[in-house]
Amino acid sequence: MVVGFFKAQALIIGMIVGLIILLLVNWATADAGSYEKLSVYHANDAGAVHITTLDRAAFRALPQTTLITTNPWYEGPQRFEGVLLRDFLELNELPMTSLRLIALNDYVVDLEISEVEANDFLIAVLHNGEEMSTREKGPFWLIVPDTYDQEANKWKMIWQLVRIDVKL
Template identity: 45%
Template sequence: MTKSILRSLAVLGLSLLLGLGQPLAARAAPYLEVVAKDGTTVSLDKAQFAALPRTTIVTETPWTEGDSRFSGVLLRDLLAALKLPVSAVAARALNDYEATIPASDIEGYDVLIADQLNGKAMSVREKGPLWIIYPLSAHAELRSSDTEAKMVWQLLRLTLQ
């Protein structure tokens, strides 16, 4: 009986050390995952994402009123920081919606992974915490349903293709 109690205490102690006793919500989920072509996954937390070079663009979107100021990290800058080549990227959202962003868009436009709208962090309810934004106001050719379909909100993962 004493061995059984000691074994139970040892398992409990190990579980607590490994964080298995924490509720799922208390465990830090990745803020953004980036999957390279070879399958290697880089998980960024919020602080790591915020430490990347920042850019702000002002643009209209079909989901916001008037000009809005979006701040975040350019997709090409994220890839450069991770030493990954520019290639087409599949962007996956919280609800498993997925859209492909061509390499030509990443190179030719300021495709932004926004974490702020008008100076404030975005909640899931506000299409955050991460939202892919195209500079629609600066490029008339981007004003199309095709481009809008690539503006993935509630972004969780980028997979290089």
């Protein structure tokens, strides 16, 4: 009877260890594709209509720009590569007056189109030549150039960007 008890106990421990391993593998790979898409919606009074969704590969196929700039999260100049926000919006050919950018954690940044057109805001996918994971503010991070008053506007540098709502 004692032997049966130990077998049952070993079986339960084995199941728990297996479950822990499964959870760790799932957690470790969750960053690899779950949030690597950027969607654009046309928002109006009736709601939001989906326009397009791009994964990282499709986004990288667009004309890329390199921006070397400083920002409050890193020391010294940093190299970011991606698509200028104004160029990205021109691809969608929608009339617009403002944007709402939404992050994975539901953080929101509202921008006027005049501000976007006048500045080199970059939707970055590479930082110093490396893809950014969600743990590294990626995969899409809106970078504000240092020619723009970063200290006053650092709240606009939305990371883990997953959605852009284009407003009329």
